[in-house]
Amino acid sequence: MILRLLVTFLWLILISQSKLDSCEQWIKQLGDLDFFTEAQIRMVCMHQKEWVKDRDEEAGRKFLEVTTDNQLKYLRHVEQCTRENCVRDARRKKRAPTKSIRKEIRMMSPTELRDLGIAMNGLKNRQIDNITAWDLHTLVHYPDSAPGAHWGPAFLPWHREFLRQFEIALQTEVPSVTLPYWDSTLDQGLPEEADSVLWTDELLGNGNGYVKTGPFANWDTNVLMPLSQIPVKKLYRSTGGREQDRLMTPKDANWIITRKNFSQLTFCHDKTFESMHGLSHVWVGGFMYVIRVSPNDPTFYMHHAFIDNLWEKFRQNSQTRDEREVQWATKNCNDNHGFDVQMKPFTIQNRDGLSNQYTDEWYEYQPVRHCSAEDATCDSPFYWCDMKLWRCRSRVVYGGNCTGYEGTQICYNSVCSQGKCVVPPRIRSATKSRIEDGNLSFKERVWAKTVLLDKDGKGIEDDLSRIVITDLDTNQTQIVFHSGETEFPEIPGTVYLSLPKPRAGKMSRVSMEARDQFGRYCQAQCMNSTSERYQVCQPFLNISLNSEMSSPVSFTHSISSRTFLNLDLSVHPRQMHPEMPYIVFVCSRKLVTSAMIKQAAEVVRAPTSTENYVFFRVAVFREETSNYQIEVSPYSDVGPIFSSSIEKAASAFDPNIVYVQAPNPELHKEGVRVRVSILTNNNRVQCQIKCTEKDGSMHECNGDVDLHSDSTLSQEDVFTSDPHSLPVLGWNMKGHPSFWRHKMPFLSFHC
Secondary structure, eight states, X not given: OHHHHHHHHHHHHHHHHHHHHHHHHHHHHHGGGTSOOHHHHHHHHHHHHXXXXXXXXXXXXXXXXXXXXXXXXXXXXXXXXXXXXXXXXXXXXXXXXXXXXXXXXXXXXXXXXXXXXXXXXHHHHOEETTEEHHHHHHHHTSTTTOTTSSSSTTHHHHHHHHHHHHHHHHHHHSTTOOOOBOOGGGTTTXXXXXXXXXXXXXXXXXXXXEOOSSTTTTOBOSSOOTTOSSOOOBOEEETTOSTTOOOOOHHHHHHHHTOSSGGGGSTTTOSHHHHHHHHHHHHHOGGGGSGGGGGGSHHHHHHHHHHHHHHHHHHHHHOOHXXXXXXXXXXXXXXXXXXXXXXXXXXXXXXXXXXXXXXXXXXXXXXXXXXXXXXXXXXXXXXXXXXXXXXXXXXXOTTXXXXXXXXXXXXXXXXXXXXXXXXXXXXHHHHHXXXXXXXXXXXXXXXXXXXXXXXXXXXXXXXTOEEEEEETTTOOEEEEEOOSXXXXXXXXXXXXXXXXXXXXXXXXXXXXEEEOTTSOEEEEEEEETTTTEEEEOOSEEEEESSTTTSOSOOEEXXXXXXXXXXXXXXXXXXXOOOOOOSEEEEOOSSOOOHHHHHHHHHTOOOOOOOOSEEEEEEEEEOOTTOOOEXXXXXXXXXXXXXXXXXXXXXXXXXXXXXXXEEEOGGGOXXXXXXXXXXXXXXXXXOOEEEEEOTTSOEEEOOSEEEEOSSGGGOSOOOEESOGGGGXXXXXXXXXXXXXOEEOOOSEEEEO
């Protein structure tokens, strides 16, 4: 047994070393080209290993175990239609152009963008037995289905055929649609590339987390997102979320276009091109990060259309018409990449993907016209002319980083000022008025807290940051805004959630959509109680009086008490600090870690009180008909005697709890000692007096209480100078209300 374990261990070491060695060879080949960092080379290398592993393990069967006759019939029909260009022929009868003109997505008209969204959603909603048409196309890209799709000379022709079939599928939904391309070199080099206008509601939707905006909002996926610490089965992105990732550059594109022969673009001769293509995959992140599942994101098809466009430019630049159809690599990597080998899972051969017919008859690419000194304009409102480079580049979203570009047209529907794309105050004011117009409150509601954080993990304190709350039972919506500057115990960026009031035995269900002050989508993160970390989550809450049915949210019906949610008011003031709510919203394209989220709450501390007096609690158990007074007398000359009728000083919620006043110990280094007495007609009432120590033990005492700024020297820890906190003083209000606990006062009278 021991020998077997030892052999297994040595085998694993050898396998790991072989992977390491093979990646070292990549580094030797690619490291001299000045295109990649070592970390990027290792990343691409491991992606190649993962592809081979998925191919050998038949990963597609985990997605769809058996392909039905209807599904096969659909795929075969799309391929046949591609060969016959049947959609094109149908369009010809309507006198439409016979070739599809593929534009950079930002060059498309509003109508074209709308139709593209309709067509893609049509495929996503079109069910073929137990799977959607969109997901079937994704399955085609799996390595066991398409073993020659990557890592060899068939990479380019395979994807050319795959894109054309997908374009035909789109045209069966909307005949006029063509597949756009995403020229990522237009985004590369912006101050923050993820601030590109591409990742907005008008184009591809948000890029930070779950895709909740734009034409592909809330898309389901048929598989879990690989490499995720949490189960993600919705379209997800992390654009530019890692500092080490990058987009393709104009230098990359020029290198591709100027190769001398086809083999220089193929993996076994030169790993550069296919490795370059992987950079944008990784930069987008989410489902795009893993090659196998990347077609779940519509960005995949637009990125690969750009790769196909670059290949076509190479063909036009470096090959004769005949060479385009016959040039191949002498190193095929494996049998799936042979010239005359079937282009699995299609019926054609790899050589057929080199045919001039694709761009002669079926489609062509409309190039991006760049600006010049003679014509400083661009052909899209989503572009601006960079006069330093004389290139049209992507605009930056409102609120995005425009550092170094003041005085240019870089900002979309905004202007660059002090490194940020902004709008004038009057437009901000009009924006809030427009949003607030018709905003209604839930008739019966409870309050909870959340926090909006920026890219640095700091709270967003702007009255235009907001959250749209939708009651999933009634579909009624309400918008809540940040209320302005925060005060302790609020965490900077606090927003109060107005939620439908739950009833006994029932729960309220809500969804939320948070936006920062610039209208950009904010990704929800929830506390995982098992790992004690914040993790990306869906912005849904269940609110119930029953903790087992409810999200672990602290909530209250009292608008005056909501300030103290997620706070323990049963401890000494110097030990009091708020806890980050269960759900928060991160308004950032960059990674904000769980530690950064927690830190935003940990730095919040109660300010040292400079008020002359503090309040503390005394428990007085008495007959209802008694007419007692309570008196607090300082032992030294630090303040006057406090006296009040018990009825007047008693809590409205618990008549046995009485609030009394004493000199503030923060103003007296030695602390404050007072004697508490119960009087009637100015005479002391003989009551049994008990003191409850911090360890919970109870003993008889004389009514003296020590208050001190040092908790170790203070007999009564629970005191405050804030009269607004009195109704909840002594309560630990963290977590679901059913878990809240009340701490007995140090001093209690039984009269």
